[in-house]
Amino acid sequence: MTMRPITFFRAGSIDEAVAAVSSHPDSAFLAGGTTEIDLLRLNVVQPTLLVDVNDLPLTYLEDVDDGGVRIGAMARMSDVARAPRIVERYPGMSQALLLGASEQLRNMASMGGNMCQRTRCSYFRDGQSPCNKREPGSGCSALTGINRGHAVLGTSEQCIATHPSDVAVALVALDAMIRTIGPDGTNAIPIERFFLRPADTPSIEHPLAHGELIVAIDVPALPVARTSRYVKHRDRASYEFALVSVFSAMRVDDAGNVAELRLALGGVGTVPWRAHRAEEALIGRPATPENFAAAADAEFADARTTPMNEFMVTFAKRAIVRELSEVTS
Amino acid sequence: MSPVVGKPVNRVDGPDKVTGTGRYCGEIVLPGLAYGLIVGAAVANGRVVSIDETAARAAGGVFGIMTHRNTPKVANQPRLIPSLAGQPAPGESFFPMQDDVVHYWGQPVALVVADSEEAAAHAAALLDITYEPGVPVATIADGRASATQAKTLFGGLMPATDERGDVEGALAAAEVTVDATYHFAANHHNPLETSVTTAQWDGDRVTLWDSTMGVRASQLTVASLLGIPLSDVRVITHFVGGGFGSKAMVWPHVTLAAMAARHVGRPVRLALTRPQSFTSNGHREEQEQRITLGAGRDGRLTAIRHRKLSVTSPFDDWAEPATGVSTQIYGCDNYLGDHQLIHGNTMTPTFTRAPGESLGSFTLETAMDRLAYELGMDPIELRIMNHPPVDNHGNPWSSDGMADCLRRGADLFGWAGRDPTPGTRQEGNDLIGTGVAGAGYPVAFMMPVQHARARIFHDGSVVIQTSAQEFGIGVTTSMSQVGADGLGVDMDVLRFEAGDTDLPNTTSAVGSMGATMQSSAVHNAATTLRNDLIAHAVNDGKSPLHGLSPSSVKVADGRMTSTLDPSIGESYADLLQRNRLLDMEALGSWTPPGMDTPHGLLTFGAQFAEVAVDKDLGLVRVRRMTGVFAPGRVLNPKLARSQLLGGMLWGLGQALLEGNQIDRQSGRWALNNLGEYLVPVHADIPDIQVDFVEVEDDVVGPLGVKGVGEVGQVGAAAAIANAVFHATGRRMNELPMTAEVVMNGGGPG
Ligand SMILES: Cc1cc2nc3c(=O)[nH]c(=O)nc-3n(C[C@H](O)[C@H](O)[C@H](O)COP(=O)(O)OP(=O)(O)OC[C@H]3O[C@@H](n4cnc5c(N)ncnc54)[C@H](O)[C@@H]3O)c2cc1C
């Protein structure tokens, strides 16, 4: 635990919030605080100015372009999870939210904050070990350390940290759009471009300018998402991040072929993982367990494992096959 | 008035806890209180090269910084001996900040004292400490080559080897053998309240409010380390937020709090943070166990060889003894149990719920299950057939109950008709299996004489005192029950006072001995006072009871009456008031029978579990558990059930979730918080059934109480592992049984 003197500023408007953070080099937005305050106390992040965005009028949920939904960045996870239009149009997203964290946390945690939550890699969070994400160039302790829960997809020599979010897995499958307002104006970022793989710069996780505020998340209309599902496999029955999670939305045509498929995975990637290869392998093909297995193999063809997290590949493939088989039957 | 012992009385301190009026040791408010924070070493092996305090001192609110350069030298470092022995009981034979050497990650290297917790934390983060790091060796994988045979364990109190007969010969001749090796991850205790000590000096005398399972152990240890008389150290603890062994020994922070208070000239509260609680009060050590059983085709055991290898600190030959139960719960003429140790860069491990028997029994009871399959016998019948009427020295059990626990458990659980074939029950994606294990936990009479005081005032109200600690087990309630029955008064007029070294001494409540020791002393104090009062009455010419023989006087509700004519009598209060006695009191003492008492001393039980194992993903969920135990007299079934149920849940956690490992590069514990060190949450907890088998025991004290604190944990993980085998056909040789262990077939073999 550490405690440093910090300046706290409650922004009254979006402009004020953006101006306050962008004009101060060591500043950060504060939403629900469930990541930010945690990391601050662990000495992992060291802002000297916190700009509270809880008063901003960003808690709305509204309809956009026939059938889509715009979610304000300050909407709380618990509210979004239970909103009728989310439950009806994107049940898998509602499930992803409800399977995340705990009810107390979900009541605090915002959707914008969720997009920016940091990895649970314990070397990152200890504030001391060499970690390229926390301290660029210091090395990656996880590569040769305890890495049972680390990513097998999208990794680099610099970092193998897993992206922890559940709801972001649903959102990458749904092709959501992240809307921001920054010092240089408004911006719309397709969600898959919002999450950056570590590559050579694991400390840079998003293409956001300092002071750029997420204001909303747009989820486009997608009829097949009305039967979407999210399953989360973990060591204990509740209140834990995923070992492997699967979001799926699939339509099988009358001939038994996969007509539409959205598939994304949590717990295995350095970013919320859209299973593009598996989708490609299946669309237009018969929805059979053999094809599901082949698609899962394709998705993990480039997986990079360590002795401790090797099992995740088999685990994840089985989870995919099971999920798609259950959806089909 | 009927006796209250044996009734499911509600906790008398429940309202204090729920309303927050009960003060824990970290909530003691004193004028001028300062806040201490330990800074732990960021290397696991090496030397502190420099400590730059400039920025920390400039941070504001800082009263003092202690490092090895200005920390007083300890007067006398006692050797580690379990606190149950009633001697100074340091958790390790080492005191930090005496020189610049670092032996383990998190070892205190500095202590900051400031005017608030936040200021202390801020200054601590600003201390610039540089190290000369060495290569840490802290795991079995790294230290295996350096392992040596231990001679004694527990600071010399116990032999590390237990041998009889000719094991090798018997194994060679055995018709059936079973051989299995296990690897167990380390466990941390994680009580809700991390350890905390508040220290206040008054001249040469110090008072410590210490969250401890033994105030007397804290007093003895601190007095020794500081080199001051015992009479100058008072330790108080009224509420402790759980211990599970982490507060059974006295760790350096307790004495550091006293040193810091002297250093800054103010009272100091020193609390461990949650991460520090992983590096400051011991752990259950990483270990490997190997067991080899030999038996005849008829199922009779002919040989048991049980060996353990584990990691300890550089200072102490500590291993939780693995063989205390395997040497005696089943009869066997040829036995070898021993312990090998790796001295590595960790702190000294310590008691953790069901110390020793927890994993020792896991090894034995999963091996017995294997043997049952080898022989094609029912595992319950195999156990009952091998359970002897006497212990390994030929002494009869003080009380038994093992077979009854197994049989009763089998009935409650619905064992009959079980198809033993593994892998035959499937529901959806889940393979279903059931398993059983026996349980035993030693009754260890290592402690000295125990004392309590009973005092009655002339209005009839009563105070019963002993130095016992309330750490959630319900001692305040159960001792009120014992005192009330002993004296013959209603519980409402009685207050039980505890948690203070100024009160008559009882020893640390560890090793499941608390209830036995305390109830014996309290019972003797209360009945002594009752006898004194009766004697007074029958000798008092003005008493209606005058002239009666004391044995023809009975007491209920604070009123003495003639057994011959109930209309003749008077109350304690009348007697005292008439004689102008403001109060009367009696000391009660109880001398334990000693380790060499000619009796077998175990508390027995039986555990059953049903599991569902995801056939593809290896995830195990427990569906139901049944535990039946024979803990002698049950003082309060509600409290006892909570203890046993809690123990069974500990077993579930150990089986499936709990495990910590040391990062081999840094020597640091990988997990240091409750987000990552997983314990079961409500959603993991199945339907749990707890029941008792009544056994009478006149050896373990006047009331015949054996403990319930530990035995509930013993065997629970083994029953789960045996159930996983029944479900999957895979033997589990590793704890916790995480998904990959189950998927990959069970571990090292
Ligand atoms: C014990 C625990 C368990 C958890 N389990 C899960 C889980 O199972 N699944 C899961 O998905 N999540 C889980 N979480 C993470 C939780 O969902 C996130 O912490 C939460 O969503 C973050 O939202 P917040 O509003 O609290 O963000 P904050 O903590 O306030 O902020 C997080 C980060 O986002 C930045 N930020 C916040 N709002 C904005 C904005 N509008 N624009 C730009 N930047 C912004 C902040 O500066 C900060 O860097 C868990 C968290 C905890 C503590």
Ligand code: SF4
């Ligand atoms: S995996 Fe990434 S976050 Fe973890 S230690 Fe390596 S660089 Fe840091």
